Amino acid sequence: MKKILGFNRNSVNLLFLPSQRTALIIGNSAYSSGSLKNPVNDASDMAAMLKKLGFSVTLKQNTNQQEMDESIREFGRQLKRTRGVGLFFYPGHGIQIGGVNYLLPVNARIEKESDVRFRSVDADMVLAEMENAENRLNVYILDACRDNPFSRSFRNAARGLATVSNAPAGTFISYSTRANQVARDGEGRNSPYTKALLENIAKPELIINDVFINVRTKVKKETGQVPWEMSSLEGRFYFTQQSDELEQRKAALEPEKQEITLEKQELETQKALYAEREQLAAEQRKLEVKRQQLAMAKRPSQPSTGETARDGRFIAYSNGTVLDTQTNLMWAGKDNGSNINWVNAKSYCENYRGGGYTDWRMPMQDELAGLYDNTKTYKSACGLDVHLTELIRLNCAWGWASETRGSDAAYFNFYSGERYWDLQSYVYYYRALPVRSGK
Structure with a gap:
């Protein structure tokens, strides 16, 4: 597993260098034809505002x-x-010819429509420079x-500006009104659009989209014109430098955050696997305890807890069993207690x-023979004497053994101490005496 890196403010600063902000503002008012009052004011006021916001x-x-x-x-x-942030602001006359937007110099001498291409500036030139800068x-x-001051000289005079269709990636475009519509110059110091923009652009909590939403809302309410935007931005941008730098710091940290998230997920997976192993180990321990308990249950009772009598090598217990300590058979x-054939005895x-x-x-025949002791005698219930410890009570003298030979089976005679074979179907005098390992 990868080691999670420690992070502090200094390491963040190493990842992030604030973007330089560069602005070009051109404001044209003193036209020889169709002069405007506000563009120079709009330009100077916007320049002052952008300087406060950290723009060169x-x-x-x-x-x-x-x-x-x-x-x-x-x-x-x-x-x-600089490869930083670029901003272009132009208040003044602009016209469209054949779907292409042109910005008019104050000395433009436009007598016919074809003059526009040679005596004005193609607005797309700015976008081309931005794209080339990368x-x-x-x-x-x-x-x-x-209003187009030369519209009377044009055969097909279109109103306002055309929609931009070739803006580079990472560009935010705003017109003071929607395509093919005319914006007002305004009665005060600034145009309605620039005035609203100046009121909102320095609000630190607003990203660029929200700034222009506020502008559009205010301008539409006051004039009826509807400012228009299009964007191919891939991140959040604030005009206030402190807010924008904070956003850039967040963006710079995003790869590290993603790596930490992946490491956290890996840790969670490892924790889950560890918990699963612990659960399995706990279950195995429980099974082992049960196994030991079962093994203990199969062991003979200890004399201190269940012994009832002793006879030489034999110990009797309260659970009805007798342990032969010599052979360790129980x-x-x-x-x-009654006559029984070999099959039923088994x-x-x-x-x-x-x-x-x-x-x-x-039991096997030899195991039965191991119980025989001619020094010990008691009378069985069937009237025959049997020779073995009195701790094991036989109802009669013959005990079936496990060995078989065809239809015959072995048995042991506790009266005579001899081994015999007889038909498995015989029942008279035969008894069944269970045995098990005492371990």
Whole structure:
């Protein structure tokens, strides 16, 4: 398993370097035809705001075509160097020709529609510079949908600006009104759109999407025009530098968080496996305890807890068993008590449960002979004398043995002390005496 890395503020700083923020603002008001009051104010006020928000700002006002072109190219070079955040803001006249948007210099001499391509700046030039820079993130804002001052000279004059269709990835685009619609210049110092943007852009809790939602809500309520946005951003961006840096720190930590999450999942898996092994081990211990308990149950009772009598090598217990300490065989304290053939005698022995044991069996002939002792005598219930310890009570003198030979079976005569064979079907005088290992 991988070792989880310790993390602190210093290690976070090593992962993250704040992005540089570069802004180009061009505000054109002093047009020879169709002059506007607010764009220079909008541009200067936005420049001041963005400087407060940590942007390095280039402000251009009332620019001609060459100045606009050079400013945009230099903006692209700056983005290429910094690879940080780029922001372009343009208040002024903008028009569309054939679905292409153009930004108008203040010295533009437009007499016919074809002049636009050569005497203005293609708005897509800014997007092309942003794409070429391959920087982190770009914001592209046009407050340029005011009335076309040259519409009377055009055969097919379209209103407002066209929708952008070729923006690079990681770009947020906003128009002061939706495509093909006209935005107001405004009666106060700023246009309604720029005014609303200035009121919301510095709110630290708002990501870029929320900023422009607030702008759209306010502008629509006050003027009826509907600001429009499109975005290909892949993360969260805040205009306030502190909030944005915090977001970048979070993003920088995300791979580490994912690794830690995977390690936590692996730990949980290991814990589950360990718990499963522990459970199995516990069950095995329980089974072992039961096995030992069963083994103890099969052992003869100890003299101190169940012994009732002794006769030489024989010990009688209160559970009806007798242990031969010489052979370590345990015998039933008495036989079956009545005449029985060999088959039934065998069944009787195997199903005997004296003392709680389950491993009783029919004895072999030699095991029966091992009980014979001609120095000991007592009279059995059938009237015959038997010679063995009185701790084992025989009802009669003959005991079936387990050996067989065809239809015959072995037995032992406790009256004479001799081994014999007889038909298994005979019952008279025959008895069954169960035996088991005393261990």
